[in-house]
Amino acid sequence: MAFLMKNMISNQVKNLGFGGGSEEKKEEGGTSDPAAARGMTREEYEEYQKQMIEEKMERDAAFTQKKAERACLRVHLREKYRLPKRRRICMSPQCCR
Numbered sequence: 001m002a003f004l005m006k007n008m009i010s011n012q013v014k015n016l017g018f019g020g021g022s023e024e025k026k027e028e029g030g031t032s033d034p035a036a037a038r039g040m041t042r043e044e045y046e047e048y049q050k051q052m053i054e055e056k057m058e059r060d061a062a063f064t065q066k067k068a069e070r071a072c073l074r075v076h077l078r079e080k081y082r083l084p085k086r087r088r089i090c091m092s093p094q095c096c097r
Helices: 001-014 036-038 042-079
Strands: none
Touching: 036 042
């Protein structure tokens, strides 16, 4: 009787997805290897990943460069025209006169 109860409970736990079993269910047609999923060999996939990381680093560096240039230009224009760091936005009509 105890064996039957233990078996029923363990099957229910496995079905809930809490683990409890060493079996792994795989979806039909799905593979756990991302290289095979993209139709590449392992070496090709690793090279692809390296290339993607390098391109991302280049994009990030270019973005950082542009951001720094904009900040520098902002500082220069503020000094030249003596502009405040932030514009105050007021909703009352007396401020705008």
